[in-house]
Amino acid sequence: MNMTLPVSSGVSAAVLKLLRLRLLLTYNSFRHAKTRTRVLTVLAMAGLLVFAGVIFWLSWLLLGFLRSPDLAVYVGGDVILFLQAVPALIFTIMFLSILLTSFAVLLQALYLSGDMDFLLAAPVPIRAVFITKLLQAVLPGFGISLLFGLPVLFGLGASVGYNLLYYPLVLVTMVALTLAAAGLSSLLVMLVVRIFPARRIAEVLGFFGAIFSMLCSQTGNFSNSLRHGSDPSGNQIAGLLALVTRFNSPWIPLNWAGRGLVELGQGNWMTGLLLVVLTLGMASAAFWFTLVTAERWYYTGWAGMQAITNKKKVAGPARAVVAGTSPLSGLFEHLLPAPIRGIVRRDFLILTRDLRHMSQLVTPLIFGLLYTFMFLRGGGQPPAGRGEAPTWFMESFSSLLAYGNVGMSLFVGWMLLGQLSGNAISREGKNYWVLKASPLRPEHLLFAKFIVSYLPALLMGWFFLTGISILQHISIVGYFYGLLAVAMCLAGMNGILLGLGALTANFDWEDPRKINSGGMGCLGSILAGLFLPLGFGLFIAPLWVVTFLQLPLAYGYLVGLVLGPGLTGLAAWLPLKIAAGKVGRLGES
Amino acid sequence: MSANIPLIEARNLVKQFGDKPAVKDVSFQVFGGEIFGFLGPNGAGKTTTIKMIVGLLQPTSGSIRVAGYDVQTQPLLSKSSSGYVPDTPNLYAKLTGRELLGFVADLYDLDRKQVARRIDELLRMFDLTEAADDTLDSYSHGMQQKASLAAALIHDPRVLVLDEPTVGLDPKSARLIKDILRQIADRGAAVMLSTHILEIAERMCDRIGIINKGQLVAVGTMDELRALGKTGEASLEDIFLGLTGGAEVAEIAEILK
Numbered sequence: 001m002n003m004t005l006p007v008s009s010g011v012s013a014a015v016l017k018l019l020r021l022r023l024l025l026t027y028n029s030f031r032h033a034k035t036r037t038r039v040l041t042v043l044a045m046a047g048l049l050v051f052a053g054v055i056f057w058l059s060w061l062l063l064g065f066l067r068s069p070d071l072a073v074y075v076g077g078d079v080i081l082f083l084q085a086v087p088a089l090i091f092t093i094m095f096l097s098i099l100l101t102s103f104a105v106l107l108q109a110l111y112l113s114g115d116m117d118f119l120l121a122a123p124v125p126i127r128a129v130f131i132t133k134l135l136q137a138v139l140p141g142f143g144i145s146l147l148f149g150l151p152v153l154f155g156l157g158a159s160v161g162y163n164l165l166y167y168p169l170v171l172v173t174m175v176a177l178t179l180a181a182a183g184l185s186s187l188l189v190m191l192v193v194r195i196f197p198a199r200r201i202a203e204v205l206g207f208f209g210a211i212f213s214m215l216c217s218q219t220g221n222f223s224n225s226l227r228h229g230s231d232p233s234g235n236q237i238a239g240l241l242a243l244v245t246r247f248n249s250p251w252i253p254l255n256w257a258g259r260g261l262v263e264l265g266q267g268n269w270m271t272g273l274l275l276v277v278l279t280l281g282m283a284s285a286a287f288w289f290t291l292v293t294a295e296r297w298y299y300t301g302w303a304g305m306q307a308i309t310n311k312k313k314v315a316g317p318a319r320a321v322v323a324g325t326s327p328l329s330g331l332f333e334h335l336l337p338a339p340i341r342g343i344v345r346r347d348f349l350i351l352t353r354d355l356r357h358m359s360q361l362v363t364p365l366i367f368g369l370l371y372t373f374m375f376l377r378g379g380g381q382p383p384a385g386r387g388e389a390p391t392w393f394m395e396s397f398s399s400l401l402a403y404g405n406v407g408m409s410l411f412v413g414w415m416l417l418g419q420l421s422g423n424a425i426s427r428e429g430k431n432y433w434v435l436k437a438s439p440l441r442p443e444h445l446l447f448a449k450f451i452v453s454y455l456p457a458l459l460m461g462w463f464f465l466t467g468i469s470i471l472q473h474i475s476i477v478g479y480f481y482g483l484l485a486v487a488m489c490l491a492g493m494n495g496i497l498l499g500l501g502a503l504t505a506n507f508d509w510e511d512p513r514k515i516n517s518g519g520m521g522c523l524g525s526i527l528a529g530l531f532l533p534l535g536f537g538l539f540i541a542p543l544w545v546v547t548f549l550q551l552p553l554a555y556g557y558l559v560g561l562v563l564g565p566g567l568t569g570l571a572a573w574l575p576l577k578i579a580a581g582k583v584g585r586l587g588e589s
Numbered sequence: 590m591s592a593n594i595p596l597i598e599a600r601n602l603v604k605q606f607g608d609k610p611a612v613k614d615v616s617f618q619v620f621g622g623e624i625f626g627f628l629g630p631n632g633a634g635k636t637t638t639i640k641m642i643v644g645l646l647q648p649t650s651g652s653i654r655v656a657g658y659d660v661q662t663q664p665l666l667s668k669s670s671s672g673y674v675p676d677t678p679n680l681y682a683k684l685t686g687r688e689l690l691g692f693v694a695d696l697y698d699l700d701r702k703q704v705a706r707r708i709d710e711l712l713r714m715f716d717l718t719e720a721a722d723d724t725l726d727s728y729s730h731g732m733q734q735k736a737s738l739a740a741a742l743i744h745d746p747r748v749l750v751l752d753e754p755t756v757g758l759d760p761k762s763a764r765l766i767k768d769i770l771r772q773i774a775d776r777g778a779a780v781m782l783s784t785h786i787l788e789i790a791e792r793m794c795d796r797i798g799i800i801n802k803g804q805l806v807a808v809g810t811m812d813e814l815r816a817l818g819k820t821g822e823a824s825l826e827d828i829f830l831g832l833t834g835g836a837e838v839a840e841i842a843e844i845l846k
């Protein structure tokens with residue numbers, strides 16, 4: 001039997017076909033998702049629409065308000081010029097952010113998704129495949145631009161009273177600039193992949209993306225602590241407006257679209273049309289050029305060849321095996337059985353080599369530094385409030401804050417344990433068979449994992465404790481007591497997180513940032529959160545009580561040394577003891 | 590080691606996944622010095638059986654002894670005696686080949702003085718010396734498969750179990766692995782491998798077990814299996830298709846020609 005398959009007539013028909021496939025995949029994922037996910041998705045979509053509406057309304061009001069002559073007097077600058085610079089500013093931000101965000105998406109779509117060969121082997125034009133990939137890559141960035149940029153631009157038009165042609169042309173310009181940015185991004189991806197392996201680039205992007213988003217999320221807190229509640233002055237606002245206005249230079253091509261649309265909106269047809277048409281022409285040419293070039297680079301194999309390859313290292317005999325000749329590693333070898341040493345060494349190698357893990361580990365360090373700075377800047381004193389709190393409360397609060405060094409160190413250690421401990425067994429992932437098929441005792445596995453999560457948390461906790469203690473001039477006895485309190489509390493928390501996380505370990509994941517340690521892991525996080533103040537309290541409360549009763553501090557230390565290690569030691573041991581009986585059957589579902 | 594000692598002994602092995610039976614009352618033995626081929630169509634229960642032998646899955650009922658040790662009650666001893674190569678070589682992407690072998694040597698608590706020499710020997714044997722200090726994510730599928738086999742051999746096991754060991758290998762690597770498995774068996778170890786490639790099973794294996802729908806439908810040497818066929822001259826393919834219900838598929842293929 002011989003059948004001739006119809007080959008698609010043109011690029012546009014093939015693009016539509018591929019987009020339909022993408023839509024079908026999205027729809028199927030939605031259809032087969034859990035009811036809760038589906039409801040949340042629908043609610044999120046509705047919420048986004050409402051959000052866009054609110055932005056439009058706010059822009060209308062605020063941008064209208066900016067035209068007020070009273071405001072011009074207050075800020076002392078030309079607000080009208082600022083308003084005229086808004087479209088150029090938005091288009092520039094949109095172009096640059098799409099250029100950057102579509103880089104990551106295109107890297108995934110062109111090199112890591114694994115469907116390129118399948119699509120290129122199908123009877124569809126190669127150009128259609130690339131257009132679809134580009135459209136797919138710009139979708140998130142374009143959606144965000146529509147959500148945030150479009151309502152502001154429309155709000156500006158409505159508040160200033162631009163003519164009707166302004167509105168459709170805003171949308172057309174956004175589409176053209178988005179496609180040009182995506183095209184340039186695709187070439188950028190191919191150039192970078194010529195130098196570095198695609199998977200490594202994805203890891204680096206993930207690492208810096210996580211750090212950047214975390215820093216962004218904390219910027220508000222940090223600037224608040226620096227500002228101490230002062231409000232922006234008229235001069236600051238005027239400075240900001242002047243900066244934006246200065247940015248709207250006619251010599252920057254990215255500003256032509258915004259300037260042209262403003263001219264068109266104001267009825268200056270000649271200048272407006274010239275600038276807008278010029279922008280659209282340049283954007284289309286850039287898109288076309290990048291599309292054709294990307295296609296050629298990919299099809300000829302140029303984009304898949306690495307121009308720079310690492311020189312082969314001369315293999316030395318058994319370097320990794322004869323590890324550690326220092327006295328510390330010698331001690332380590334004598335104290336621990338080989339399987340535990342092997343797992344500890346391997347885990348530290350993997351944690352430091354895989355940047356996706358590293359981003360999780362660096363986060364607590366940055367958080368710790370930020371909050372320590374804020375804590376020390378506050379002088380370690382409770383906020384004065386409105387003076388309504390009783391004196392005894394303020395004194396007690398103040399004496400409790402004297403142990404802020406221990407509290408801050410535990411906070412940092414807790415964050416790090418949260419990343420390392422609960423997921424410690426799940427982190428084995430699909431490689432778990434190596435451990436399971438070997439003669440490894442469950443106790444050895446748990447002990448090795450305990451060390452791997454405990455040591456970094458302990459070292460980081462002690463690092464913060466030492467730093468804060470020096471800056472706060474803590475007594476030497478208090479410092480050593482703090483070291484013990486941090487060590488024991490973190491051990492207890494580690495036992496809870498690791499033990500419960502091990503009970504429902506989940507090995508089915510691809511990206512280490514998406515490891516889920518299951519229901520018991522979640523319970524472990526809750527219990528560890530409850531345990532932390534309790535453990536901390538057992539060490540610190542006796543000191544606080546003897547201070548309150550005006551007894552010698554030594555009594556407090558003695559009581560703390562009995563109560564604290566007792567509970568924390570139990571918390572460190574018991575969950576692991578329970579988990580040891582279950583670990584042998586993990587990974588059999 | 591003697592050839593009449595069973596190093597793998599499965600008795601009335603059953604595995605249920607919920608209501609679905611995957612392996613039904615399977616019993617067989619693999620002796621020291623022999624290569625035992627385990628054949629069956631997709632979903633027949635080969636991988637499940639193999640996973641139970643190496644202690645990755647708990648049987649619902651029945652027992653398995655590896656090198657004389659009960660896998661259920663003496664798991665550490667049985668695992669110390671066996672090596673396993675899975676069908677998909679999921680290895681630690683961020684470890685180098687040499688580090689992987691060092692790590693596995695630690696798991697088996699091998700003498701550190703001999704480990705370095707053993708690793709070099711295995712790397713040379715599998716032609717991985719040049720890539721020894723590259724991370725495993727830069728290895729091809731075939732190289733990962735070889736690294737996986739090298740890791741399974743680091744402790745010189747008495748029992749070697751391999752799930753589809755030649756899938757994705759180039760002819761040179763496939764030949765290398767076949768030769769190595771023969772050498773291991775000749776030294777007295779028991780080698781059990783599952784494969785879809787009947788030519789490999791026919792040429793390499795001393796005895797063959799055929800599993801279908803969770804049940805072991807035949808076990809024996811090629812001659813013993815041929816004796817099951819009507820003509821006595823049947824190839825392994827004919828025997829396999831006859832026993833696993835694939836004969837009608839072969840007839841349809843013949844008609845379509």
